[in-house]
Amino acid sequence: MGQAQQTEKQTTIGLVGFGGFGRLIAQELWAGCPVRICDPSYTRACLPDGRRVPMEGLAEVAQCDIVILAVPVARMAHVCRVLAPHLRPGTLVLDVGSVKVAPMRDMRALLPLHVEILGTHPLFGPQSAKDGVAGRKIALCPERGERWRKVAVFLKARGLEVIVTTAEEHDRELAMVQGLTHLIGKVLTDLEPLPERMTTASFDLLREAVGMVQDDPPTVLHAIEVANPYAAEVREAFFARASELQAQFAPQRIVSDVA
Amino acid sequence: MGQAQQTEKQTTIGLVGFGGFGRLIAQELWAGCPVRICDPSYTRACLPDGRRVPMEGLAEVAQCDIVILAVPVARMAHVCRVLAPHLRPGTLVLDVGSVKVAPMRDMRALLPLHVEILGTHPLFGPQSAKDGVAGRKIALCPERGERWRKVAVFLKARGLEVIVTTAEEHDRELAMVQGLTHLIGKVLTDLEPLPERMTTASFDLLREAVGMVQDDPPTVLHAIEVANPYAAEVREAFFARASELQAQFAPQRIVSDVA
Incomplete structure (x- = not known):
């Protein structure tokens, strides 16, 4: 997977967490770009194209341009601590938790200053998005850096309604x-x-x-x-x-x- | 209105009550057959075709082949008492109340033995049927006589889902x-x-x-x-x-x- 991305200069995406929502992300992104996945609960991930690939380590996934944290809100602080030393400068780290105040406080406190941070909450789940994500809503809480604007453009292009807000709101x-x-x-x-x-x-x-x-x-x-x-x-x-x-x-x- | 019906031998329909649901009935039936309307709260009824017609008396409306009682459940006994002496043998009387045990007990007890009785509950209202009644449900509780079967056929032909049941159920x-x-x-x-x-x-x-x-x-x-x-x-x-x-x-x- 890694070689193709680098020769094409494609944005690389790392996914931490392969639960219900992590799988939905992998499925939605798969056609556009390969996703590197890390989840210590599994040894292999069954991909939307039917292939089974081994899970990668957190250190490898941390090398991607965008790292998506699809982990339970209660695990956020722990994951940030373990991930932090592996992140490269300029990486965009975003979460997808159902609340924003607590996980964004964790990301701010525990991730290195040289990464960009974006809080997101896709207002849908595997059940409500089973016929696709177009028309569904997603809240974005920009925290650090400007690359979240590209994420917003990407999401709008896929038909999502993007709502920019603050964690408290x-x-x-x-x-x-x-x-x-x-x-x-x-x-x-x-x-x-x-x-x-x-x-x-x-x-x-x-x-x-x-x-x-x-x-x-x-x-x-x-x-x-x-x-x-x-x-x-x-x-x-x-x-x-x-x-x-x-x-x-x-x-x-x-x-x-x-x- | 009355003459046309008699020469064509069209089923005549009397509507007692011109509230929210009575209006919906008038609107739904109007294209197919004229409806004679009685409601003491109004002097005239504004019909779906834009005409305003005077309200008729209960005695006139009682002469129709089918008499629909679209009155509040709490008014049912009173309306049955006043209506009873005017009903002809063989008339089908039906109600549209949101409950069935009490109004059907009233109809059984207070209407003459020579009329047929059908309890109905259209499981929709002016709000949920604003785009039409096709696909909506209606419960029928047959009580006396066989003409309710023709009503069921008529309703099914209009795309309604007919559920035959008992008042208690x-x-x-x-x-x-x-x-x-x-x-x-x-x-x-x-x-x-x-x-x-x-x-x-x-x-x-x-x-x-x-x-x-x-x-x-x-x-x-x-x-x-x-x-x-x-x-x-x-x-x-x-x-x-x-x-x-x-x-x-x-x-x-x-x-x-x-x-």
Whole structure:
């Protein structure tokens, strides 16, 4: 893989983490450029073209022009520490975590000053992007350097809607977006089996929404519910509103509303 | 209107109630056959073809071959009592209420034995059927007579998915379908403004679902939350699950789950 890239002066991409989202990245980028992959949980990676290649070491992957960290938010600090000594000056390091404040603080603190840093959050997953990424949204939080602009152009060219924001603004908004989806998903999942036959259009949409987040791995839930500094507020608002409703739906109250 | 129908031997249709759903019925049926409309809240009805016609009396509308009761579930008994003396033998009377046990009990008890009875629940509203009724679902609960089969054929020919069921089975399933949609809709509406920019596909579906039920009139909410005999169970399950989650999301518990 390495030779072809160097003779063509193609941008080389290193991927750290080959979980659900890492695989989606590999699949999306594969046609355009080879990706060097590192994940200590596997000995080989099965590529989108069907080939199986051995995993590379972190030191090798760190030599790429762009290094994508597709690791759980909770592993971020550890990965940055191990990766740091191998990074070349001018490398762009970006993450894809579901929260931005904490991982970007880790990258700032633990990566060498000579690398560029970009926080990203693709607002989709293997489930919601199964028909392709075009039309899906991605948040970019530029942190250090200017090469993130090229990334933005590349993503827009693939049909993604690029939203440039800050880590704080992102986490505040996503606390509600992901927090509420997750809470409602949990409630509905626990009430299963849900009706499938006599359903309304709005109920079908609810079920579809829940289906998209139902199989999120625990690492994503951890990011949404623990690593996001605004998650607790959203949960409190949801539960407070639910208990207000519970009181409001007491039979005597409803009857008097209607009368 | 009346003369044309009789010479052509066209099935005549009477509509009692010209609220949101009554208007949708008039609009859907208008091209195929004239509809005679009665609603004491209005003096004239603005028809889909732009004409304004005077409202007719209940006694006139009762002379039609099929009489559709598009009235709030809570008004059903009253309307049946007033309508009953005017109905001719062999008339098919059907309702379109969001619950079936109570309105069908009213129709059975209060309409003369010489009319046929059909309970229906179109599982859509003016909002979810704004692009047409094809592909939408409708539940039919046959009660007395055989002419409901012709109604089923007519509805299927218009692209509707017809589900034949009983009043009890309907109410049990819809308690969950409409009860959960409504509860979640209430919680999300009360948490507004909801984010619109950095949203995931699943959150967009949730918002769309809520948007469909947000403007439901109080009469529909009454049917869903009070008139449905199984609604209280669903509410209890929802709130019980929400408070379990609340306990589960206490920080110490989440951290130990992830560790």
